[in-house]
Amino acid sequence: MEIQSFNPPRRILMGPGPTDVPPRVLAALSRPTIGHLDPLFVKMMDELKSLLKYTFQTSSDYTMAVSAPGSAGMEACFVNLVEPGEKVIVCRNGVFGERMRENVMRCGGETIIVDDPWGRAVTPEKLEAALKAHPDTKIVAFVHAETSTGALSDAKTLCAIAKKYGCLTIVDTVTSLGGVEVQVDGWQMDAVYSGSQKCLSCVPGLSPVTFGKAAVEKIKQRKSPVQSWFLDQSLVMSYWSGEGKRAYHHTAPVNALYALHEALLLVQQETLEHVWLRHKTQHLNLRAGLEELGFEFIVPESERLPQLNTVYIPEGKDDVAVRSFLLQNYNLEIGAGLGAFAGKAWRIGLMGYGARNENVAVCLHALAKALKN
């Protein structure tokens, strides 16, 4: 076959991510590549760090973007904080809680699972009971916004409980950051990771992470080396640190970082408060339309993510056929169900730049057509 340059169509991305990327971010992405130690690039990284700190609502300088997708950000938190033999409580209410368990296992840690049903938030009382039963637990890990189900857990309460029992927390904010309130310092979160391609509306491939004081202290006092050289945050920080000379660790993904800088600048210019409000408003618009079409939400209202709407596939409708119809006729992508919800649910994202009137309009109109087929 003769290969040609790839020219993708303009899709409307309303799945669980990647999401629509605003033109300003794509423009930033394709600016000329400069060296990863160029003084101008280093200055851009300082700005990027301050934008990340604003977005995470933290004052910690141990804040950066891992040069790889959210899964690597997750792994960065676990390999740096978990030492072999340590007990970690993982709250599991979807795919990404299960992935956390995998991470603990591969770090040689011992996992205590706190299970909640798919589509529901983590139950704080269950976490507290597990902490009482396992007083030697070192770390509590949970997913703030489960991308596989659309459920939002109460991060503030879960972190407060973990602190009460002297534990560090690892929190997945891949789908929550920039979509709903996240207060890293205010809620006493210790190690937090996210992804560039959800509510931040940047291209996929980067994972913002931040470590608070207690987490940094734990990293400094490790007895064993971090099992990943690439994700060893003590080494990475010698490149991301603003103090003195930056030490080469690996070649930064220069252009992707331009894009993240621009995406976070958009968040800062809009303000976080307005960003959260916009997601809420568009969720209400979409919800009204979906309910009119007869859709049923999986997650109860009080635990529902505005930016990720999980609904049951109406009886008699073919999952793949409908999604193909939307893609072929409207360039509209919605998400399939994942794990326990495969074939049973659709995940409709309203993330970042995607959370706007035009997208809700196309989605409701196209879904109505699809259901009539």
Add this chain to the structure above:
Amino acid sequence: MEIQSFNPPRRILMGPGPTDVPPRVLAALSRPTIGHLDPLFVKMMDELKSLLKYTFQTSSDYTMAVSAPGSAGMEACFVNLVEPGEKVIVCRNGVFGERMRENVMRCGGETIIVDDPWGRAVTPEKLEAALKAHPDTKIVAFVHAETSTGALSDAKTLCAIAKKYGCLTIVDTVTSLGGVEVQVDGWQMDAVYSGSQKCLSCVPGLSPVTFGKAAVEKIKQRKSPVQSWFLDQSLVMSYWSGEGKRAYHHTAPVNALYALHEALLLVQQETLEHVWLRHKTQHLNLRAGLEELGFEFIVPESERLPQLNTVYIPEGKDDVAVRSFLLQNYNLEIGAGLGAFAGKAWRIGLMGYGARNENVAVCLHALAKALKN
């Protein structure tokens, strides 16, 4: 401080990477983001795989791009192939051989070091002696083109020796791929990684990797789980495999993969043979000019990388001052010395799109001016 959109100047990148990115690749990078499971994206990935196979000169379908920089590609090879307690010979003649040793250590392997001086190729006889002394060695690892020194080792001979002693090979081709001949199948290489931002002239952030039959067999027969979930190639391959349905592993860096597709298409259109010849020709052009200016090469001619020219800093010249002069007056970046060569050498890259007349001309003219200062 009020943060503005970042508008970098157009630099001329003649360091050890990142290198100049051609306009076609930057244009591909900023095309509209589509879903990582979109049928059109999956087709693009199939093409990308076939372009990677051509570039590596391999028929192995276990070929893909790791969604992270070259250091993660290195780690992907080590964590998948090395099991705790196994003996690994690492040939070390620069920074990246040392990084390999770090990787073996963090995998729980036992390292036997074969040292060669910085700035020289790996000595095949030393490798053979180490294999004789350690007949229980499982893996031989070496760097084909040492980015820290500009030395090229004889990969064909080193792999043949490793095979003779029943070992698998892990080969770093970060700086060699697309600059000098690399024959993955022809030279019996087992696990090979590279980087997007050197002679392939793509943006930084991706690491092409390939695993041959024997390596895949070893991965399948592992007793212990791969310590990295993100880099577990058995899982990653369920997404990159062309057979049947693609399983979600992590969100692919969609736009970066567009760029790699375009960069490799340029290589295919030019042909590898011409690409190698162009690097050689431009090296000769640059060498003639540098020698005229009185520069002395660190690496002997027969072991020298055409795409990375390491020269001693002339006596009495200030490393940082000269490099700043070049950057400020000509937007020209050349590389500083690394490790043992810090402050003593410059590394002048002629990689990929950077290996052309215009760049050699600017570099020689600007260096002449800088030395007269």
